[in-house]
Amino acid sequence: MSNKNIYRPQSKFQYSSYLYIFPAFVFYILFVLFPLGDTLYTSFTEWNGISEKKWVGLDQYIKNLSDKKITSSIKHSFILIIFYSFLPIIIGLLIAGLMIRVKIRGMATYRAILFLPQILSMIVVGISWRWIYAPKGPLNAGLDYLGLEDVSRAWLGSFDYSLIAVGLIGTWVMFGFTMILFIAGVQKIPSELYDAAKVDGAGAISEFFNVTLPNLRGEIIVALIFTVTLALRNFDLIYITTGGGPGTSTMIPSMFIYKKAFQMGQVGSASSLGIMLTLMIFTLVSIILITFREKK
Amino acid sequence: MNYKNKEKFIAHAIFLTGTILVLYPFFSILFLALSEPGKRISGFVLPSGIYFDNFIKAWVGGSFNTALLNSFIVVVFVVLVTLICATLAAYAFEKLNIFGITPLFALLLIGLVLPYESIVISYYYGMRSLGLVNTHLSLILPQIGLSIPFSIFWLRASFKSIPKSLSEAAMIEGAGRWVILIKILLPQMIPALLTLTVLLFMWTWNEFLLALIMIQDADMRTAPLALSYFAGNKRYGDPAITAAAAIWVALPVLIIYIFLQRRFISGMVTGSIKE
Numbered sequence: 001m002s003n004k005n006i007y008r009p010q011s012k013f014q015y016s017s018y019l020y021i022f023p024a025f026v027f028y029i030l031f032v033l034f035p036l037g038d039t040l041y042t043s044f045t046e047w048n049g050i051s052e053k054k055w056v057g058l059d060q061y062i063k064n065l066s067d068k069k070i071t072s073s074i075k076h077s078f079i080l081i082i083f084y085s086f087l088p089i090i091i092g093l094l095i096a097g098l099m100i101r102v103k104i105r106g107m108a109t110y111r112a113i114l115f116l117p118q119i120l121s122m123i124v125v126g127i128s129w130r131w132i133y134a135p136k137g138p139l140n141a142g143l144d145y146l147g148l149e150d151v152s153r154a155w156l157g158s159f160d161y162s163l164i165a166v167g168l169i170g171t172w173v174m175f176g177f178t179m180i181l182f183i184a185g186v187q188k189i190p191s192e193l194y195d196a197a198k199v200d201g202a203g204a205i206s207e208f209f210n211v212t213l214p215n216l217r218g219e220i221i222v223a224l225i226f227t228v229t230l231a232l233r234n235f236d237l238i239y240i241t242t243g244g245g246p247g248t249s250t251m252i253p254s255m256f257i258y259k260k261a262f263q264m265g266q267v268g269s270a271s272s273l274g275i276m277l278t279l280m281i282f283t284l285v286s287i288i289l290i291t292f293r294e295k296k
Numbered sequence: 297m298n299y300k301n302k303e304k305f306i307a308h309a310i311f312l313t314g315t316i317l318v319l320y321p322f323f324s325i326l327f328l329a330l331s332e333p334g335k336r337i338s339g340f341v342l343p344s345g346i347y348f349d350n351f352i353k354a355w356v357g358g359s360f361n362t363a364l365l366n367s368f369i370v371v372v373f374v375v376l377v378t379l380i381c382a383t384l385a386a387y388a389f390e391k392l393n394i395f396g397i398t399p400l401f402a403l404l405l406i407g408l409v410l411p412y413e414s415i416v417i418s419y420y421y422g423m424r425s426l427g428l429v430n431t432h433l434s435l436i437l438p439q440i441g442l443s444i445p446f447s448i449f450w451l452r453a454s455f456k457s458i459p460k461s462l463s464e465a466a467m468i469e470g471a472g473r474w475v476i477l478i479k480i481l482l483p484q485m486i487p488a489l490l491t492l493t494v495l496l497f498m499w500t501w502n503e504f505l506l507a508l509i510m511i512q513d514a515d516m517r518t519a520p521l522a523l524s525y526f527a528g529n530k531r532y533g534d535p536a537i538t539a540a541a542a543i544w545v546a547l548p549v550l551i552i553y554i555f556l557q558r559r560f561i562s563g564m565v566t567g568s569i570k571e
Contacts, residue, residue: 014392017388017392017393017394017473018388018394020384020385020387020388020392020473021384021385021388021389021394021400023380023381023384023385024381024382024384024385024444024448025385025400027377027381027437027440027441027444028403028404028407028441028444028445030437030441031419031437031438031440031441031442032406032407032410032415032441032442032444032445033403033406033407034418035415035418035419035422035438036406036410036415036418038415038418038422039414039415039417039418042417042418049421095310098306098307098310099307102303102304102307104304104307104308104311106308106311107311108558110311110314110315111561112553112557112561113314113315113318113319114311114314114315114318115557115560115561115564116318116319116322116553117318118560118564119498119549119550119553119560120502120546120549120550121501121502121504121519121520121523121545121546121549122502122504123502123504123520123523123524123527123542123545124520124523124542124545124546125321127325127523127527127538127539127541127542128321128322128324128325128539128542129321130527130535131321131324131325131328131535131538131539132321132324134535138320138324172317172318172321175314175317176314176318177564179314180561180565181565184565229409229411232411233411233413235413235504235505236504236505236520239504239505239508239524240524240527240528254411254413254414254505257413257414257416257417258416258505258508258509261416261417261420262420262509267417267421270417271417271418273414274413274414274415274417275414277411277413277414278410278411278414281409281410281411282409285409
């Protein structure tokens, strides 16, 4: 038995304790906080990467916000949120709602397979889907087989369909994750809550809205933050599938940051876009946390 | 069919549909890669035989031997240094009495949400002024910094779950902070550390944008970067060879996943909840 109730030794405050956090913070400050500050500073300048930085205040932000290509790239990101976030979350919730108390064999195998898209490089995922969507790829072959030759096309090269085609890749990457997350959550809900709802005469639908949904609050927050931030960042997949094209029809802010900074020599403008992307993500994460916080 | 069985049937049907949807793209490039070289297979057809020629061509053409080695070097350093730094910091945060802990922790929150896509510009010009562009260090250093916030959060939570009485008993016997960490706490943390290792390995292995901007020499490319050049240059070339190249890059993570899938899944699911 420990002498728990008599004497609780406390680790005394010692300055040398800071030595333990020192290495981590050196890396963190040098390679996260400093670059962030540096990007913020560059965002207020005009710079081509070679000459002297010229202070221009908020000019880059104003220019970016009045550039149609930039604002439409932000719009694309929000459309992608529907595919990366809303669709997988709705699919995951519906399926989790069906899976209450269902225990089946082979769950571990299903889980391992459904999770697969999460662990692979987006470059690999993008290459697989480039083939699926290719003019002579499986999707078009399937459509031809069904007699729908008129529908088949070069999906990723189409002005009208490329954004949706990329979005559906996002849905494909995410739906397994949301399913697993929500099913795990549902199984933690005490079955008394469902029994009580049954006693009150609740049907399947009211059970879903009154018991399942409120009890998955934590999981929904996690899924929203995870998928929304990925939809907004999303560089690898766009780079390998469409490169932002055709035209600028799948252009997103992170792709513009790359192009402006490393191909067009507009480093100041790219930095301000970077700060805008950061602010967008911080704002959306805050909105999610505030909207879904525990209500008293 | 009684009620229970009908439910199970529906559950299996749903999961099987999901499984097919997930696996189809992978199998379609696997079949493509295994198909007879030069012969285009379209859509649904199974390959007429198994040929490994595409894999050999991809391996040689994309110089994946050096690419995999580069990735491996970067991963080992990022994972090792992050694990050491984050363990020490998480220990101090959770078990040592430190003045100013709350603001320091809040500072880490920035790194947890920050999209690194927005600061890569600064990485590039910073590394260029240090003369480090095109080196392993230019990939390793930023990724350590970026991995640290999540790792500290993750490890702090598992330090918290160790009962206080363990370290208190040692403290009474006069053990110092260092001894308590190494001898008492770390042995309890092995599962948490292993899961974190797996996650860090996966994230670092799959990292692409940083490598894209830092690396110009063909023989310094990491595996995903080599794959992208390969696929990009030969966009109108043979998709079967590109498919084989994609499989080479996916293989290391896939093999580890087969053995440690529970850690991957529980890590990503509970890890994101802990955040």
